[in-house]
Amino acid sequence: MIDVRLLRTDPDGVRSALARRGDTAVLTQLDDATRLDARLREITSARDDIRSQVNAISKQVGQLRRSGSDADIAEAEQLQATSRAFGADEDRLAAEHDEVEAALREVLLAIPNLPHPDAPDGVDDSENPVVRGPYLPDGGTDGFAGHQHVPHWDTAVELGILDAERATKIAASMFTMQRGAGATMARALCQYALDTCADEFEEIRPPSLVSTATLTATGQLPKFADDSYAIERDGLWCIPTAEVPLTSMYAGEVVAAAELPARFMAYSPCFRREAGAAGRDTRGMLRSHEFDKVEILALATPDQAPELLMQMVDRVESMIAALGLHHRVIEICTGDLGQSHHRSFDIEVYAPGCAQWLEVSSVSWFSDYQARRGDIRYKPVDADGTPQKGTALVHTLNGSALAVPRVWAAICETHRNADGTVTVPDVLRPYMRGIDVIGVS
RNA sequence: GGAGAGGUGCCAGAGCGGCCGAAUGGGACGCCCUGCUAAGGCGUUGACUGCGCAAGCGGUCCGUGGGUUCAAAUCCCACCCUCUCCGCCA
Numbered sequence: 001m002i003d004v005r006l007l008r009t010d011p012d013g014v015r016s017a018l019a020r021r022g023d024t025a026v027l028t029q030l031d032d033a034t035r036l037d038a039r040l041r042e043i044t045s046a047r048d049d050i051r052s053q054v055n056a057i058s059k060q061v062g063q064l065r066r067s068g069s070d071a072d073i074a075e076a077e078q079l080q081a082t083s084r085a086f087g088a089d090e091d092r093l094a095a096e097h098d099e100v101e102a103a104l105r106e107v108l109l110a111i112p113n114l115p116h117p118d119a120p121d122g123v124d125d126s127e128n129p130v131v132r133g134p135y136l137p138d139g140g141t142d143g144f145a146g147h148q149h150v151p152h153w154d155t156a157v158e159l160g161i162l163d164a165e166r167a168t169k170i171a172a173s174m175f176t177m178q179r180g181a182g183a184t185m186a187r188a189l190c191q192y193a194l195d196t197c198a199d200e201f202e203e204i205r206p207p208s209l210v211s212t213a214t215l216t217a218t219g220q221l222p223k224f225a226d227d228s229y230a231i232e233r234d235g236l237w238c239i240p241t242a243e244v245p246l247t248s249m250y251a252g253e254v255v256a257a258a259e260l261p262a263r264f265m266a267y268s269p270c271f272r273r274e275a276g277a278a279g280r281d282t283r284g285m286l287r288s289h290e291f292d293k294v295e296i297l298a299l300a301t302p303d304q305a306p307e308l309l310m311q312m313v314d315r316v317e318s319m320i321a322a323l324g325l326h327h328r329v330i331e332i333c334t335g336d337l338g339q340s341h342h343r344s345f346d347i348e349v350y351a352p353g354c355a356q357w358l359e360v361s362s363v364s365w366f367s368d369y370q371a372r373r374g375d376i377r378y379k380p381v382d383a384d385g386t387p388q389k390g391t392a393l394v395h396t397l398n399g400s401a402l403a404v405p406r407v408w409a410a411i412c413e414t415h416r417n418a419d420g421t422v423t424v425p426d427v428l429r430p431y432m433r434g435i436d437v438i439g440v441s
Numbered sequence: 442g443g444a445g446a447g448g449u450g451c452c453a454g455a456g457c458g459g460c461c462g463a464a465u466g467g468g469a470c471g472c473c474c475u476g477c478u479a480a481g482g483c484g485u486u487g488a489c490u491g492c493g494c495a496a497g498c499g500g501u502c503c504g505u506g507g508g509u510u511c512a513a514a515u516c517c518c519a520c521c522c523u524c525u526c527c528g529c530c531a
Contacts, residue, residue, distance in 0.1 A: 076511080
């Protein structure tokens with residue numbers, strides 16, 4: 001959620017920042033928000049005025065009734081009648097207040113985050129600049145050997161490590177199932193990511209189902225309800241990423257400045273209805289309704305956030321590199337930036353078999369957008385450590401440390417040998433129960 | 442799922458419908474005392490929000506949401522959560 005006070009004090013700044021996203025609907029929403037905010041303050045002050053009078057009268061009534069003389073009691077009854085007359089006005093104003101407040105919140109929840117000034121301009125994903133790489137073999141995307149040009153769905157089925165047909169039978173289309181060494185490698189990838197990040201990140205095993213409030217804090221609700229699986233009977237939702245529970249761990253709390261940055265990582269299953277992508281990437285492991293992912297996340301002060309963002313990008317990139325995958329880092333341009341994102345980088349891996357760049361990680365800085373929705377604050381301190389007055393919203397950052405399916409797919413293609421076997425990257429071998437090459441028994 | 446108890450500030454814990462944003466104790470912070478520490482003394486110590494340059498003034502918050510009342514931490518209703526016991530269970 002953007003800061004309504006910023007909209008109040010610097011409407012043009014907010015307007016021009018959001019205009020960079022190229023979404024004209026936002027401008028209307030800003031107008032609505034401005035109008036509702038002004039109206040809300042008008043009503044609030046009228047309502048508070050009445051309340052103030054009622055409070056004063058009540059206090060007086062109390063004093064009069066305690067003294068107990070007949071004259072005082074009579075006066076008290078007079079005052080009570082006066083106060084009662086305020087009641088109808090207050091009810092009306094309070095009802096209107098709640099209505100306008102709810103309307104304002106609804107609008108604010110739909111307004112996307114302000115892009116960072118350094119986020120590159122652009123209309124869509126075709127304009128995302130490559131900021132690092134691409135790291136490809138000599139000859140670029142044509143530099144791969146012939147035996148690497150086999151899509152992972154062929155290789156994996158041949159090796160018996162992927163069984164999409166049975167996954168579809170027992171669940172539905174767009175669910176996958178790994179078997180044998182494939183299942184082991186999926187788990188190894190998670191283990192590898194967790195162990196690699198354990199130097200700085202506390203491991204969490206969060207719930208995979210969360211409340212509506214939790215899913216709203218990170219920005220999935222209310223706008224993207226169709227993308228999530230809902231368990232209506234219990235008012236719960238399946239998490240689309242561990243970002244959701246991790247971000248809300250400290251919802252409604254005030255974190256000590258000394259705790260920041262607070263870094264967490266979690267393995268979790270991720271559930272996505274892929275409502276907008278039905279029928280796309282139906283083969284193999286490129287897109288599915290359920291997959292495994294290790295997420296890293298930080299709560300930080302605004303000062304700490306920019307450096308943390310780059311550290312997290314570096315961290316993810318080096319893990320991908322260590323797997324021997326060809327990759328590049330792109331920055332997300334304003335037109336392609338997600339609703340909650342302030343600044344974002346994607347790590348993409350080149351998969352020679354299906355001949356495409358696969359997004360395997362997205363590392364993002366949300367400024368205080370999520371923190372405002374989730375009410376996650378900290379107590380700021382001066383340089384010498386003395387606490388400042390009040391509290392401030394934290395900044396949140398997160399990224400996929402490792403999303404299993406696409407990395408798994410890229411490994412099956414990149415590390416495919418001429419005989420159809422797949423060599424397991426060195427860094428995964430400690431977790432592979434002695435399997436160095438998949439397909440060799 | 443059933444029965445009972447309970448949710449109050451940083452923590453513990455009191456609170457008759459009005460004098461309660463809330464006693465008391467602890468903690469933290471500041472000052473005094475002191476060679477240093479401890480003990481002791483004095484004092485400070487919530488969040489959100491509106492108006493205002495500010496001083497300040499107003500509103501809200503005692504698990505959440507409703508209700509009764511001139512007035513609710515206090516009474517009523519619903520829900521959520523925690524604890525104990527029973528049942529069920531990986």
